[in-house]
Amino acid sequence: MFFMCDKLGRAAKKATTYTRSSRAGNRMVNFLTVGELVARFFLGGALVAIFAVIGDLFTPKSFAGLFAAAPSVALATMLLTLHKEGASFVAVEARSMIVGALAFTAYASVVAWVLHRRRPRPTPIAVAALAVWGVVAAAGWALFVRPL
Amino acid sequence: MRIKLDTSALRESSWGGHALRFAIGGLVTVAVGLFTKATSAKAGGLMLAIPSIVPLGIALIARLQNRKAGPGARGDRGRHAAILEATGASCGTFGLLAFAVVAWQLLPRTTPWIALPAATVAWAAVAAGVWLARKSHQAVSRA
Secondary structure, eight states, rough: OOHHHHHHHHHHHOOOOOOSHHHHHHHHSSOOOOHEEEEEEEHHHHHHHHHHHHHHHHEEEHHHHHGGSSSSHHHHHHHHHHHHHHEEEEEEEHHHHHHHHHHHHHHHHHHHHHHHHOOOOOHHHHHHHHHHHHHHHHHIHHHTTTTO | OOOOOTTTHHSSSSSOOOOOHHHHHHHHHHHHHHHHHHSSHHHHHHHGGGOOOOHHHHHHHHHHHHHHHGGTTTTTHHHHHHHHHHHHHHHHHHHHEEEEEOHHHHHTTOOOOHHHHHHHHHHHHHHHHHHHHHHHHHHHOOO
């Protein structure tokens, strides 16, 4: 898989179709080529789907739930960013990810607790609780990440 | 409780569900990349642990289990499955924490081809370890 990612990253590097609309648009996708965006989409989607299929294979179902917190988006992003920005840039991202992961713990715990105690419909709670992730991540950003 | 491989669950899951996971996973990865470019590595790193796929996973598993149980169950089976999914995910987040720490420490010191697989192994080991510890704690509490 890592070999495949290497190929994808190189393909993204070769593609040089830059967006040339406005100055703001150029700033936004300054180093993100269309090829790189496509590579991100396919690699991220593939890793998420692969981890989900692996999770489906396991019983009991609470063990399969571990794969809902698989580092699929992180792996795809890191693999493609390494080619452009280098290991030190990705290491900084990984350090911030610690706070994101703590926010994820809060999110999943809140969802499990509310579903257990209040017996609501699961999907609206799982979506609404994303606000918990946002609040904890923002607090962690302000307290720990930003001052670094 | 033993961990087993059960391929019958694959027959129950729909291609539409997998395609939806693929599409959302891809879109989130693109969005994270754009966000990092628009802000910084420090801010973008937070988004690497966004629970993007959990709401969809919960929706799909609840719908599947409710369909199996029929209308008389009033959504109890789906809710129970969603609780198990969220509980498992909460154990998995400790693995995600380990992934981030190992990647942060190893990336500047070794090649990425060692650091990222090592971080993935750390995720799997810590997530499974936390899940097993939780299960054994529950068993002791019941006894």
